[in-house]
Amino acid sequence: MTATRTPPARALYRRGQYWILLGALALVFGLSRLTTSGSAVNLLDLWLAYSIAALGFYWIFALGGRFAFCQTFMMALGGYTAAWLGRQGAPFGVGVLGATVAAALAAALIGLLLWRAEHLYFALGTLAVTEIGLVVFGRTNAFTGTNGNVTGVDYPEVFGIQLRSDGEVFWLLAAVLAILLLLAVFLDRSPVSRDLAAGRELPMVARGAGVAVGRLRLGMFVLGSAAGGLSGALITHWQGFIGVDSFGLDLGIGLFLMVLLGGVTSHWGVLIGAGFYVAIPELLSGARQYMPILYGAILLVVILAAPGGLAELGRRAAGLVGKEPRS
Numbered sequence: 001m002t003a004t005r006t007p008p009a010r011a012l013y014r015r016g017q018y019w020i021l022l023g024a025l026a027l028v029f030g031l032s033r034l035t036t037s038g039s040a041v042n043l044l045d046l047w048l049a050y051s052i053a054a055l056g057f058y059w060i061f062a063l064g065g066r067f068a069f070c071q072t073f074m075m076a077l078g079g080y081t082a083a084w085l086g087r088q089g090a091p092f093g094v095g096v097l098g099a100t101v102a103a104a105l106a107a108a109l110i111g112l113l114l115w116r117a118e119h120l121y122f123a124l125g126t127l128a129v130t131e132i133g134l135v136v137f138g139r140t141n142a143f144t145g146t147n148g149n150v151t152g153v154d155y156p157e158v159f160g161i162q163l164r165s166d167g168e169v170f171w172l173l174a175a176v177l178a179i180l181l182l183l184a185v186f187l188d189r190s191p192v193s194r195d196l197a198a199g200r201e202l203p204m205v206a207r208g209a210g211v212a213v214g215r216l217r218l219g220m221f222v223l224g225s226a227a228g229g230l231s232g233a234l235i236t237h238w239q240g241f242i243g244v245d246s247f248g249l250d251l252g253i254g255l256f257l258m259v260l261l262g263g264v265t266s267h268w269g270v271l272i273g274a275g276f277y278v279a280i281p282e283l284l285s286g287a288r289q290y291m292p293i294l295y296g297a298i299l300l301v302v303i304l305a306a307p308g309g310l311a312e313l314g315r316r317a318a319g320l321v322g323k324e325p326r327s
Contacts, residue, residue, distance in 0.1 A: 017185045017188065017189065018185065020268060021178070021181055021182065021185060024181070024268065024271060025174070025178055028044075028048070028174055028177075029174070031044060032044060032167075032170055032174075038166065039282075041166040041167050041170060042166050043278055043279070043282060044166075044170055045166050045169055045170050045173055045238065046278050047274050047275055047278045047279075048170070048173035048174055048176075048177050049173055049231055049234055049235050049238070050231070050254075050255070050258065050274040050277065050278060051177055051258075051270050051271050051274040052173070052176060052177055052180060052227055052230060052231040052234070053071060053075055053227065053228050053231035053232070053255055054255050054258040054259055054262075054270040054273060054274050055177075055180055055181070055184060055224075055227055055267060055270045056071065056074075056223070056224035056225065056226070056227025056228045056230075056231070057071045057224060057228070057255045057256070057258075057259055057270075058224070058259050058264070058267055058269070058270050059184075059187075059220045059223050059224035059227070059267075060220055060221050060224035060225070061224075061256075061259060061264070062259060062264040062265070062267075063187075063193070063196045063200070063220050064196065064200070064216065064217045064219075064220030064221055064224070065196075065199065065200035065203075065217065066119075066122055066123075066217055066220070066221060067119070067122070067123040067126075067256075068122070068123065068126040068221065068224075068225075069123055069126045069127035069129075069130050069249075069252055070107075070110065070126035070127070070129045070130045070133075070225070070252075071224070071225070071228045071252055071255055072130060072228075072247040072248065072249065072251050072252040072255070073126075073129055073130040073133045073134070073247070074103040074106065074107065074225040074226075074228035074229045074232065075228045075229065075231055075232030075235070075247045075251075076133065076134070076137060076232055076242070076244075076246065076247040077099070077102055077103050077106055077133070077229055077232065078099035078100065078102065078103045078228065078229030078230060078231065078232030078233040078236075079099070079232035079233055079235060079236035079242040079246065079247070080137060080143060080144050080150070080236075080242060081095070081098055081099040081102040081103075081229070081233065082095040082096055082098065082099040082153075082232075082233035082236055082237060083095075083144075083145075083150045083153045083236055083242055084143055084144075085098050085099070086153060086154050086237075091157065092154065092156055092157040092158070092237060093157075093158075095233065095237075096230065096233045096234065096237070099229050099230065099232065099233035100226050100229050100230045100233065101226075101229075102229060103225050103226050103228055103229020103230070103232075104222050104223075104225060104226040104229065106225065106229075107221050107222045107224075107225030107226070108218070108222050110125075110126065110129055110221075111217075111218040111221045111222065112218070113125075114126070115214065115218075130249065130252065134148075134244055134248070137244050138244045144242075144244075147244070148243055148244035149241070149242075149243045149244070150236075150241060150242050150243075151240065151241045152240065152241070153236055153237055153239075153240050153241060153242065154237065155237065155240070156169060156172055156234070156237045156238060158172060163238075166238075169238045172234070173234060173238075176230070176234065180227060181267065184267040185267075188267065192216070195211045195212075195216055196216055196220065198211055199211055199213035199216050199217065232247060254277055257273065257277060257295060257299065258270055258273030258274045258276070258277050259273055259309075260273070260299060260302070260303075260309065261273040261276050261277075261298065261299060261302055261309060261310060262274070262276075262309050262310055263306075263308050263309020263310055264308065264309060265308040265309065266308075266309075269309045269310060272309075272310045273309070273310075276298070280294065280295075280298075
């Protein structure tokens with residue numbers, strides 16, 4: 001008898017993405033029901049907020065093929081814009097939308113200025129933007145507050161209801177993340193994903209085939225940066241304050257670790273990577289001084305054992321389950 005042809009793991013993965021989304025949401029909601037302490041709920045909120053920013057970085061780095069050091073700058077820009085609009089009397093939704101648009105416009109401007117820069121030079125250019133931006137934020141008191149510190153930011157408000165507790169903010173962050181993950185699924189299943197892969201792996205060949213590599217990269221940079229601005233605005237309203245140190249370079253490196261640990265081959269990896277980044281310091285609170293060593297060791301193990309990240313291991317397992325024995 002001939003063996004039944006089994007779809008490859010990638011095909012099974014693409015077909016089951018909506019089920020994966022439902023499973024991820026069920027896991028998130030299940031964790032919220034099992035969590036009782038205030039500190040644990042706070043960590044869940046931080047996980048969701050960082051997942052939003054990391055998903056944006058995934059679009060820039062893994063799909064667009066660009067390493068941008070300015071994701072934390074976009075988060076800060078979003079946070080400061082939302083806080084400033086709030087002081088002008090703008091509702092919460094308008095402030096968050098304005099913050100997202102401001103980050104997208106800033107990314108478009110930066111992307112056009114660095115249009116011809118490739119790889120290392122693009123990364124250095126975005127690093128310069130971040131360093132300059134943090135200095136400017138610390139000194140533009142009219143926009144950011146004294147020394148870049150803004151306090152008393154209004155609570156998030158949805159349908160006229162203020163979300164004052166971490167438990168209430170959790171549902172807002174979960175809803176926003178679910179929408180962005182749904183967008184990620186649509187993007188992954190669209191023809192654009194093939195063009196992005198071609199432009200990332202073989203840019204010269206892709207250009208010869210008529211793929212607008214530069215425009216696709218710019219689009220991913222703008223989209224990912226907008227997610228960063230959205231995350232920064234949500235974090236600012238949730239925590240009620242923002243400072244220059246809130247979104248420093250350490251967090252930028254942390255976002256890179258989240259994507260690498262979770263896996264650059266799947267947007268689901270950002271959930272895993274952000275979970276590691278948030279949970280490990282809390283679980284090993286007595287060894288915080290060794291966190292850089294621990295992160296480095298975990299990253300080394302993942303690179304050696306699963307170059308595609310932890311999400312790739314799950315995809316391989318799904319492929320093995322989908323195989324039928326030969327007869």
